[in-house]
Amino acid sequence: xxxxxxxxxxxxxxxxxxxxxxxxxxxxxxxxxxxxxxxxxxxxxxxxxxxxxxxxxxxxxxxxxxxxxxxxxxxxxxxxxxxxxxxxxxxxxxxxxxxxxxxxxxxxxxxxxxxxxxxxxxxxxxxxxxxxxxxxxxxxxxxxxxxxxxxxxxxxxxxxxxxxxxxxxxxxxxxxxxxxxxxxxxxxxxxxxxxxxxxxxxxxxxxxxxxxxxxxxxxxxxxxxxxxxxxxxxxxxxxxxxxxxxxxxxxxxxxxxxxxxxxx
DNA sequence: CAATCCACCTGTTCGC
DNA sequence: TGCGAACAGGTGGATT
Numbered sequence: 261x262x263x264x265x266x267x268x269x270x271x272x273x274x275x276x277x278x279x280x281x282x283x284x285x286x287x288x289x290x291x292x293x294x295x296x297x298x299x300x301x302x303x304x305x306x307x308x309x310x311x312x313x314x315x316x317x318x319x320x321x322x323x324x325x326x327x328x329x330x331x332x333x334x335x336x337x338x339x340x341x342x343x344x345x346x347x348x349x350x351x352x353x354x355x356x357x358x359x360x361x362x363x364x365x366x367x368x369x370x371x372x373x374x375x376x377x378x379x380x381x382x383x384x385x386x387x388x389x390x391x392x393x394x395x396x397x398x399x400x401x402x403x404x405x406x407x408x409x410x411x412x413x414x415x416x417x418x419x420x421x422x423x424x425x426x427x428x429x430x431x432x433x434x435x436x437x438x439x440x441x442x443x444x445x446x447x448x449x450x451x452x453x454x455x456x457x458x459x460x461x462x463x464x465x466x467x468x469x470x471x472x473x474x475x476x477x478x479x480x481x482x483x484x485x486x487x488x489x490x491x492x493x494x495x496x497x498x499x500x501x502x503x504x505x506x507x508x509x510x511x512x513x514x515x516x517x518x519x520x521x522x523x524x
Numbered sequence: 525c526a527a528t529c530c531a532c533c534t535g536t537t538c539g540c
Numbered sequence: 541t542g543c544g545a546a547c548a549g550g551t552g553g554a555t556t
Contacts, residue, residue, distance in 0.1 A: 360548085
C-alpha cells in the first residue's frame with residue numbers, strides 16, 4: 261500500500277510531533293507481528309528516518325524501532341476500529357491502523373537488521389544523491405526480468421510499489437513487459453528520469469489516497485497525487501496522452517496499468 | 525536462478 | 541436485496 265511518497269510523508273508529519281519525547285509504553289496484543297516492543301519502553305525518540313518503505317525510529321539507548329506499513333498500515337492520531345498497536349508518548353497517543361495486519365514492527369539494536377527481511381538488501385534511495393544514472397543502467401543490464409517486476413523488487417530503487425511503477429513506466433513510454441536488459445541507454449535514462457519525477461511529484465502532493473482512503477496522513481488528511489494518475493486504477497479510461505483506453509494486465513502477480521499505444 | 529502460485533488478512537466493490 | 545467472486549498500496553516462501 262504505502263509506497264515511498266506515502267511513507268516519507270508520514271515521516272515528515274510525525275517527526276516534529278515526536279522528536280525528543282519518551283516512548284512511555286507500547287500497547288498491542290500481537291507479539292508475533294510486533295517484536296520485542298518492551299525493549300523500547302522508556303526510550304526517547306531521537307530521530308525518525310526512512311529506507312524504502314521502512315520507517316526507522318531512532319531511540320535512545322542504542323535502539324531502533326523499525327516499522328513496515330504493509331498494504332494497509334498507517335499511523336493515526338485517533339484510534340480506529342483497526343488500531344493494532346498504540347505508542348504512548350506524554351500527552352500523545354499514536355495509533356497504528358492496519359486492517360489487513362500485513363504491517364510489522366521490530367525493536368532492535370540500532371542497525372542490526374538480521375531478523376528484518378528485505379531491509380538489509382534494499383537498493384538505493386531514488387530521491388537521494390546516491391541514486392546515479394550509471395548504477396541504474398547497470399542494474400537494468402543485469403536483469404532479464406520484465407521492467408514491472410524489476411521495479412517492484414526493491415533492488416534497483418527502494419520504495420517503488422505498484423502505483424509508482426506503473427506511473428513511471430507510462431511517463432517513460434515503456435511497456436511493463438519489456439525485459440530490462442533489452443533497453444537502450446536512452447530508454448534506460450527515460451525510466452530513470454521518469455521514476456525520480458513521479459516520486460518527487462507524488463511526495464510534493466502528500467502521496468496518493470485511493471477511494472478506500474486506506475492511506476491518510478496521521479491527522480487524517482488525504483494525499484492528492486491520485487488526481488494525477490495517468491494509468492493506475494484507470495482501466496478502460498482514455499490515456500491522457502493519446503485517448504486510447506488504458507489496459508490492465510497481471511504482470512509479476514500484480515495488476516499493471518498501461519497505454520497499449522504510448523507504451524507499445 | 526527465475527517465473528508462478530500461494531499465503532498472510534480484512535474490507536470493499538462488482539456482477540449476476 | 542443477496543451472495544459469491546474479484547480485487548486491494550506488500551512481501552516471503554514453496555514449488556516447478
